[in-house]
Amino acid sequence: MTNSKPFYITTTLPYVNSDPHIGFAMEIIRADVIARYKKSLGYDVFFNTGTDEHGAKIYENAVKAGITPQEFVDKSAKNFKDLISLLNISNDVHFIRTTDEKHIKACEEIWNRCITKGDIEKKQYKIKYCVGCELEKTDSELINGRCELHPDREIEIREEENYFFKFSKYGNQLKDFYKNNPQFVIPDFRFNEIKSFIDRGLEDFSVSRLKEKMPWGIPVPNDEAHVMYVWFDALTNYISTLDWPEGGNYKKYWEQGDKREVVQYCGKDNLRQQSAMWQAMLMSAGLPTSTNIIIDGFITGADGVKMSKSLGNVINPFEVIEMFKGVTDYPEDVLRFVLLHDISSFEDGGMSLESIKQSYQANLANGIGNLTNRVMKMATSYGVELSSDDKNITVYDDKNNSLEKFDLTKGVIEVMSGASWIDEYIQKNEPFKKIKINEEAAKKDVYVALFHLFGVALKLEPFLPKTSAKILECIRENKMPEKPLFNRLP
RNA sequence: AGCGGGAUAGAGUAGAGGUAACUCACGAGGCUCAUAACCUCGGGACACAGGUUCGAUUCCUGUUCCCGCAACCA
Numbered sequence: 001m002t003n004s005k006p007f008y009i010t011t012t013l014p015y016v017n018s019d020p021h022i023g024f025a026m027e028i029i030r031a032d033v034i035a036r037y038k039k040s041l042g043y044d045v046f047f048n049t050g051t052d053e054h055g056a057k058i059y060e061n062a063v064k065a066g067i068t069p070q071e072f073v074d075k076s077a078k079n080f081k082d083l084i085s086l087l088n089i090s091n092d093v094h095f096i097r098t099t100d101e102k103h104i105k106a107c108e109e110i111w112n113r114c115i116t117k118g119d120i121e122k123k124q125y126k127i128k129y130c131v132g133c134e135l136e137k138t139d140s141e142l143i144n145g146r147c148e149l150h151p152d153r154e155i156e157i158r159e160e161e162n163y164f165f166k167f168s169k170y171g172n173q174l175k176d177f178y179k180n181n182p183q184f185v186i187p188d189f190r191f192n193e194i195k196s197f198i199d200r201g202l203e204d205f206s207v208s209r210l211k212e213k214m215p216w217g218i219p220v221p222n223d224e225a226h227v228m229y230v231w232f233d234a235l236t237n238y239i240s241t242l243d244w245p246e247g248g249n250y251k252k253y254w255e256q257g258d259k260r261e262v263v264q265y266c267g268k269d270n271l272r273q274q275s276a277m278w279q280a281m282l283m284s285a286g287l288p289t290s291t292n293i294i295i296d297g298f299i300t301g302a303d304g305v306k307m308s309k310s311l312g313n314v315i316n317p318f319e320v321i322e323m324f325k326g327v328t329d330y331p332e333d334v335l336r337f338v339l340l341h342d343i344s345s346f347e348d349g350g351m352s353l354e355s356i357k358q359s360y361q362a363n364l365a366n367g368i369g370n371l372t373n374r375v376m377k378m379a380t381s382y383g384v385e386l387s388s389d390d391k392n393i394t395v396y397d398d399k400n401n402s403l404e405k406f407d408l409t410k411g412v413i414e415v416m417s418g419a420s421w422i423d424e425y426i427q428k429n430e431p432f433k434k435i436k437i438n439e440e441a442a443k444k445d446v447y448v449a450l451f452h453l454f455g456v457a458l459k460l461e462p463f464l465p466k467t468s469a470k471i472l473e474c475i476r477e478n479k480m481p482e483k484p485l486f487n488r489l490p
Numbered sequence: 491a492g493c494g495g496g497a498u499a500g501a502g503u504a505g506a507g508g509u510a511a512c513u514c515a516c517g518a519g520g521c522u523c524a525u526a527a528c529c530u531c532g533g534g535a536c537a538c539a540g541g542u543u544c545g546a547u548u549c550c551u552g553u554u555c556c557c558g559c560a561a562c563c564a
Contacts, residue, residue: 012564013564016564052564053564055564056564057564058564125562193495193558196493197493197559197561200492200493202561203561203562205561229562229564230564231562231564233564234564269559273564277561342502347496347503348558355514362513362514363513366525366528370527370528371527372524373524373527374525374528375524376524377524378523382523410504413512417512423524423529424528424529424530426528431523432522432524433522435523485525488525
């Protein structure tokens, strides 16, 4: 391809401490939709995801399970890879693990650059320690300044030496950066949140831990007593995946040219890390900043309550796919669909197995699936076929405005209304009646329906790739689907 | 305490200074090409109190209630 502009998109890396969560499924599906859409417009896309594999929780869990941390993360990383292929994520997605050799090298390099710049230095770090638990506690874990589990004991303040990143130094630079990039964080209200966070003033953050307490991390260069704490380790993946500093991919996809597009998807809990901390780290290391941070909402239970194991309202992505295996050949498209269509692009949204079934029935079985049968039945029995010119269109050449704005929910709803337009059109024009009295007129109607269905299928590609391909195949080969795309639920 | 967001039909959401939209559910009718699907019509809503305005549900102020954040949580 001549002229193909580079485009970079990444998800955050999920922490492999627990099983893949429906929220991560949503995040990677959304990033995948953008990646596929950009590819369809001819961009040269680098799509990144992976797993975050260091830290105390993993270390403890490995010890508990009686295996090494490396064995533990090897097993967990596989779960995530399994989910990714199950969701039919673009197969050229890059998968970085924070235990990968090239990642570790990149972390050392960015650390060295920041320390050379004078932005990392040792400080006393006060931790709150519960003697009962024998654990460090954060303020949010304490109730009235006391440990929830041991309210009868005083919290001890202990001091240790940690490395700190001089985040406070970057407040003004971040403010200027935000001013010059009014679309940096999407949606607006999240951008406001981070701006007012910066306005309140920044504190330096701790970037190392004592190795004797927590050995499972990347060693701090030139200091055997410390390992890196999560920030320099996990965030660096966005460039280590590009073989930074040496690799050509870094130059091509991150530096790019004048009109860079470096997009990071994340959940709302990651706003601060992605749009402020990571950007400051990049500034410190003398690297170009990201161009867009897209913030997703959270998925809640049906009535807006938090998903939790104790409430039993947790949705497991593997289960959802399993549930639809009997009724359709495209169960992964069902999960993709409900996550894209039923959860709003930037706000929290509720979901339950019941709501998933309902949405499936209404939109996929009664909607797209039924419509495909309806149109193809008439096309094949009346002998209507798309002209070879029409048939050879491979890209819907209109830019999808909602996708340009990363509003995927609106994007998929627009495609669905295209489908229901066809249903209305058929009802209004009644080609099934006309065929008995005026064959030509009936065929003309069916051609219109067929042509529009073709357009719907093309536009559906980034969202539901397999369903789209099947519909296009039926139209191009002028045949009925061998079986209904989406059967009704029993 | 502070900061941010929110309160719209039975449920979930959209929207805007001037006939309040959509999906599901509900009621009536239509069609028979299709997966008892599809189409049309109907009922039903802007938390409360002030203010600005010719006019606000939309802007401002206050009240009540809900939800995040409160930094080292990976």
